[in-house]
Amino acid sequence: MQRVGCVRPADYARTRNDLGGGATGLSPYLTHGLVTLQEVLSDVLSRDRLTIDHKLVYEFGWREFYRHVWAHRGAGIFQSIHPGPLPDETYSPQLPLDIRQGRTGIPVIDESVRTLYATGTLHNHARMWLASYVVHVRQVHWRAGADWLVSHLLDGDLASNHLSWQWVAGTGSHKPYLFNAENVARFAPLRWHSFGTVIDRSYEELEQMARTARPQPPKGPVEAGRVDSAVEPPLLHSPPADLASAHATIANTDNLLVRGRTVWLVHPWALRPPPADLPDGYVTIGVYPSEYHRDWPWSEARWRWVDAAMAELTPHRWFLDSESLGAALADASRVRTVADPHLPEWQADLEPAPALFPLVERPCASFSQWWSRATRGVEQAESLL
Numbered sequence: 001m002q003r004v005g006c007v008r009p010a011d012y013a014r015t016r017n018d019l020g021g022g023a024t025g026l027s028p029y030l031t032h033g034l035v036t037l038q039e040v041l042s043d044v045l046s047r048d049r050l051t052i053d054h055k056l057v058y059e060f061g062w063r064e065f066y067r068h069v070w071a072h073r074g075a076g077i078f079q080s081i082h083p084g085p086l087p088d089e090t091y092s093p094q095l096p097l098d099i100r101q102g103r104t105g106i107p108v109i110d111e112s113v114r115t116l117y118a119t120g121t122l123h124n125h126a127r128m129w130l131a132s133y134v135v136h137v138r139q140v141h142w143r144a145g146a147d148w149l150v151s152h153l154l155d156g157d158l159a160s161n162h163l164s165w166q167w168v169a170g171t172g173s174h175k176p177y178l179f180n181a182e183n184v185a186r187f188a189p190l191r192w193h194s195f196g197t198v199i200d201r202s203y204e205e206l207e208q209m210a211r212t213a214r215p216q217p218p219k220g221p222v223e224a225g226r227v228d229s230a231v232e233p234p235l236l237h238s239p240p241a242d243l244a245s246a247h248a249t250i251a252n253t254d255n256l257l258v259r260g261r262t263v264w265l266v267h268p269w270a271l272r273p274p275p276a277d278l279p280d281g282y283v284t285i286g287v288y289p290s291e292y293h294r295d296w297p298w299s300e301a302r303w304r305w306v307d308a309a310m311a312e313l314t315p316h317r318w319f320l321d322s323e324s325l326g327a328a329l330a331d332a333s334r335v336r337t338v339a340d341p342h343l344p345e346w347q348a349d350l351e352p353a354p355a356l357f358p359l360v361e362r363p364c365a366s367f368s369q370w371w372s373r374a375t376r377g378v379e380q381a382e383s384l385l
């Protein structure tokens with residue numbers, strides 16, 4: 001993939017925190033399995049030599065650490081892991097409209113929301129600022145923000161997203177993440193600068209704010225109607241209607257297609273070509289698990305992005321629940337796929353989800369604990385391959 005060839009580790013380490021810096025932009029491809037961390041690292045190492053603690057390898061580690069936490073905690077990641085600066089019930093359970101509509105009057109927040117809606121992506125630093133503002137300035141529960149953000153991101157991943165929100169909130173880390181206008185000015189372009197707004201304060205003041213419950217946390221100049229609103233893209237629990245009709249098989253199943261054959265299932269988290277060891281006559285079928293989509297809607301842009309990638313792999317794309325899938329595949333000789341924690345239980349032979357770091361069996365409470373176990377005795381990144 002062209003984008004992988006453009007990764008420049010030295011630039012990355014120097015500028016990854018800048019909004020215009022050397023971030024790779026690979027996360028939608030990684031989330032949806034078009035490329036794996038192993039493949040990215042192997043490509044990078046064909047051009048550069050990296051030690052294990054290089055910033056790029058370290059950030060890859062965060063992705064796998066969050067998977068590790070999800071594997072051990074399961075649905076527990078959707079609740080606060082431990083108390084944050086204030087009790088859970090202090091925070092509002094709903095994301096206010098002025099944030100959803102990008103009209104808080106605070107440039108860094110409104111620009112983040114607009115960028116998110118326009119592109120389906122957001123720089124890591126902007127995600128941190130947005131989450132910190134939502135939780136610590138507006139005192140909205142991290143879960144409300146996390147559920148909203150994950151639906152609009154092309155790379156929306158339940159572990160990376162919800163656990164990052166917990167990291168910012170201080171319910172999954174030892175302190176809340178706070179930022180101020182000066183910090184934004186160091187890393188973002190001019191139109192994002194937010195001097196003279198509620199975040200133009202010292203860190204001591206922000207800390208005090210985060211730790212004091214307020215009945216009406218501060219808003220920007222929204223109510224005065226001074227800021228244009230961004231239109232939030234609708235969120236869909238099933239594929240857009242024209243996608244379903246353009247690909248007639250998306251909602252149907254066809255027993256004749258699979259009778260006596262090995263079926264290779266592709267799904268939204270494993271959009272890659274089938275393995276080489278499939279027998280002659282195998283058939284590839286794409287499946288959208290309706291149980292997942294019932295709980296976690298996507299923007300139309302994400303449906304189209306994922307479906308375009310799935311269509312490269314198979315013309316057969318089904319949107320259905322596990323029971324219907326089992327019935328539709330009952331006559332197949334064998335069903336294989338790649339495991340992923342986003343999937344419901346499927347009757348299929350599961351191949352392990354790709355991983356870069358060795359499996360850490362013992363649950364780790366912190367990234368540093370996980371990192372020291374996952375990289376024990378390793379000095380060069382190439383040892384991971």
Ligand SMILES: Cc1cc2nc3c(=O)[nH]c(=O)nc-3n(C[C@H](O)[C@H](O)[C@H](O)COP(=O)(O)OP(=O)(O)OC[C@H]3O[C@@H](n4cnc5c(N)ncnc54)[C@H](O)[C@@H]3O)c2cc1C
Pocket residue numbers: 016022023024025026027028030031059060062063064066122123124125127128131149150153155156157158160161162164165168
């Ligand atoms: C509030 C919040 C929500 C987030 N939600 C998601 C999400 O839904 N999906 C998602 O993939 N990432 C999420 N992240 C992590 C991170 O912001 C994105 O992975 C990163 O911005 C993707 O852009 P990139 O590929 O250019 O990253 P790069 O900086 O180029 O990093 C390369 C890869 O390393 C991994 N990575 C880098 N930083 C992190 C990190 N902090 N945590 C986990 N993995 C990381 C990603 O796989 C990324 O693609 C979230 C972070 C925050 C603060």
